[in-house]
């Protein structure tokens with residue numbers, strides 16, 4: 101008997117739990133574990149997508165009552181016969197139901213084995229399977245939208261289209277190898293056509309690769325340090341963005357000492373914010389440590405928001421601060437726009453680039469800040485439905501494919517015979533097949549499913 105079983109709900113107490121059984125003999129196992137209350141709902145006679153209420157049995161004894169759901173092959177998640185038993189949601193009772201399934205012929209499913217089965221049975225592509233894990237782990241609504249688009253095959257279709265484009269060129273080159281053009285003129289025309297096609301391919305590969313950076317920023321966020329001299333309003337900005345009084349705000353200089361960290365959304369960009377101590381010379385030991393930590397944090401952040409108090413003229417500390425952040429990825433932020441201006445914005449812009457003016461206290465000017473963050477970190481709006489690279493594995497495959505396309509392009513430009521370009525394009529194709537899973541090795545597939553939980 102070959103069928104797998106696992107608890108598909110989280111290992112915690114809840115109202116209900118679900119045990120999933122999949123395989124040719126799933127219904128044979130279900131028959132031994134589940135006894136329908138009403139004889140009319142004999143499992144053999146149940147249609148797919150129907151449910152039955154009844155007793156759950158272990159060692160001949162009723163241990164619980166629950167609901168059995170039936171999915172008949174191929175119309176199920178895995179493409180095989182699937183039975184799902186829902187019981188009461190205690191950890192112990194759920195384990196007993198699973199044990200009964202195992203006692204009656206099912207084998208314990210490995211991590212992600214249901215999804216792996218779906219892959220084997222052609223229910224989904226490799227990139228779609230990868231998206232399932234992203235969907236489970238998605239921490240924001242936007243990530244859910246993206247994972248969903250992927251699980252519906254957006255990337256797969258994009259890769260398929262690229263493969264078609266490549267095959268079109270390689271097949272033309274193959275014909276040329278078999279039947280070389282008679283005249284040199286015709287030869288030139290063919291070569292020019294291929295160069296155009298390969299240039300287009302090159303651009304499409306670049307576009308595909310750039311989706312990885314946008315996706316990564318979306319998943320992991322950008323590390324941002326808020327810095328500036330004491331009382332510039334760093335903690336006020338932090339609190340404005342988090343929406344809670346996370347950092348202490350006072351009009352006393354040197355309020356913040358420890359680094360206060362928080363994840364916030366600025367529009368749809370995730371920021372890992374660090375509110376740091378204000379920069380100044382001080383004899384206070386504790387504050388000094390805070391300043392040192394702030395300087396270290398500037399080194400490890402992807403972006404610095406350099407805050408200035410617009411109601412005051414630039415001071416020695418500001419000049420020193422400007423020197424420290426100059427040349428880094430920095431956005432000068434002229435804060436306290438609700439007060440009268442005394443600051444020399446032109447000087448700051450000359451040293452640090454275009455500034456954003458806002459009022460952290462009033463929450464005004466945050467849209468402009470978002471726009472600037474987008475620009476400084478090169479964040480392009482991601483269109484999830486167009487498909488994007490979602491993980492390092494996919495990126496590596498795409499990179500190798502892009503390299504091969506580049507080689508093909510260079511071969512054509514350098515006037516090598518077309519079969520060289522043809523071979524490079526074949527290589528690109530094989531990397532794209534690996535990406536989409538058409539030719540992924542067992543090892544690659546095993547590595548992907550290691551990330552899954554048991555029961556999915």
Ligand SMILES: Nc1nc2c(ncn2[C@@H]2O[C@H](COP(=O)(O)OP(=O)(O)OP(=O)(O)O)[C@@H](O)[C@H]2O)c(=O)[nH]1
Pocket residue numbers: 328329330331332333334335336337348349350351352353354355356357376377378379435436437438439458459460461462
């Ligand atoms: N009017 C006005 N006041 C502000 C604004 N932002 C901050 N403040 C005030 O400026 C003072 C200092 O604010 P904080 O946010 O504590 O400044 P900080 O940069 O974190 O200061 P340190 O932690 O000491 O380095 C407080 O009294 C805030 O209310 C603003 O946009 N407008």
Ligand SMILES: [Mg+2]
Pocket residue numbers: 334335336347348349355356375376378
């Ligand atoms: Mg502060």
